[in-house]
Amino acid sequence: MKAITVDDSKTIRAIVKRTLKGLGFEVEEAEDGLVALEKIKQAWPIDLAVVDWNMPNMNGIELVREIRRRPEWSGMRVMMATTESEISQMQLALEAGADEYLMKPFDREALEQKLVLLGLVV
């Protein structure tokens, strides 16, 4: 299983990476949406993208839309992981094509339970 963590915070990327690696994922990193699109292309196939909302160059919502515009990537599960916590924002992300939504701060257990919901961890 392969995942990518997309966040402009190196610390958050490290936390997500550590948790995912602990579950057996191989993990790529990207600091914004534009870099993420390139990395996904290079490292394809990828099973999961964990995506922050507020990032320079291309934000998380734009990235989700870009991902969902490509039918060849439809098998990739996308989860937003963000400090944005209004219901309207959550709905916007889901409408854009995110499969799940995790609010920061989150703990390891919350991340793992979201992966169970996504069918990536049993």
Place this chain on the structure above:
Amino acid sequence: MNDADFKFFTTFLKERSGIALEASKQYLIDTRMAPILKEKKIADLAALVVALKGGDKVLCEMVVEAMTTNETSFFRDVSPFDAFRNEILPRVIERKERERKIQIWSAASSSGQEPYSLAILMREHFPQLAGWGVNILATDLSKEMVQKTTNGEYSQLEVNRGLPAPLLAKYFHRKGVRWQVNDDVRKLLTCRTLNLLENWVGIPTADVVFIRNVLIYFEPDVKKAILGKIRKVLRPGGYLFLGGAESTLNLDSHYKRLDIARSGCFQLEEA
């Protein structure tokens, strides 16, 4: 904690809650009593034991509540909820077609995530139940937990755990920094305290009972007694959900395990 204090504490806990605390779980006393020591300005565990021996009623309740409250999450373990949605509830609906009433009992509901998960699942996937009388009785030993369930308010950390985002967006609203279950879901629940070891008064006849990860804490004779009492409130042919590591085997022959993957679901024999 010295041996004499530990012995007193475990005996006290067993008498009040039925829970048999093993010596290997002594760390639970340290971690769970720490907030109480701080709040009540009690110096250490030895002093706590002295206070408990003195019979301080409020303190006794606080200690039992702290020792018996468990971490939980929405849709915990997934499989029982899948079984409830795909197999059990459709059977119950078919059976209750004429009566149009369904009673569920979440018998150790802690902070309410289990009964609310059931209520949300019923709203989301069974619109045909809109005109039915659906009630989920949520009981717990702890007054504090029952109050929390009644309020239906959760922290961000709690709603992050196990609850699919589309359901969070649909069935909750923001209340300051917290999240509250919407009224149309909350009204499906009836919440009250109940000590499983005491007499059960006013428990309605249920179609399905959830009592997951509770029996594991009890001695076999207590498990038998509880399973026997559940038989009296579960309608014949009704369903019982236990935790994944729990069973009625060698405890009560009136229940039969259903072959539904990892659901922990049992059916009570027909009358």
